[in-house]
Amino acid sequence: MSAFVSETDLVRARQDPVFRKKLIADNLDRLLAELNRMRNSYAEPNQKQARQIREGVDLAVKLAGRLQQKDDDPGPKAA
Numbered sequence: 001m002s003a004f005v006s007e008t009d010l011v012r013a014r015q016d017p018v019f020r021k022k023l024i025a026d027n028l029d030r031l032l033a034e035l036n037r038m039r040n041s042y043a044e045p046n047q048k049q050a051r052q053i054r055e056g057v058d059l060a061v062k063l064a065g066r067l068q069q070k071d072d073d074p075g076p077k078a079a
Contacts, residue, residue: 028063
C-alpha cells in the first residue's frame with residue numbers, strides 16, 4: 001500500500017465495505033507502528049511529542065471502533 005490514500009481508494013471505500021475495512025485495518029496497523037516507534041524513540045517526550053502521541057492514540061481508538069462496526073452501519077457522516 002502506498003504512503004497515502006488516493007482519491008480512487010476513498011471512492012472505492014465508500015462503495016465497498018470489505019475494501020473499507022481493509023483500508024482502515026492497514027492504516028490502523030501503520031498508525032500503531034508509528035506510535036510504537038515514537039514511544040521508543042523519546043526517553044522523555046516534550047509537550048509537543050506527548051500531544052502528538054495522545055492524538056495518535058485517539059485516532060487509533062476511532063479507527064478500531066470503525067473496524068468493529070457492522071457493515072450495514074456506515075458510521076458518522078461528514079457535516
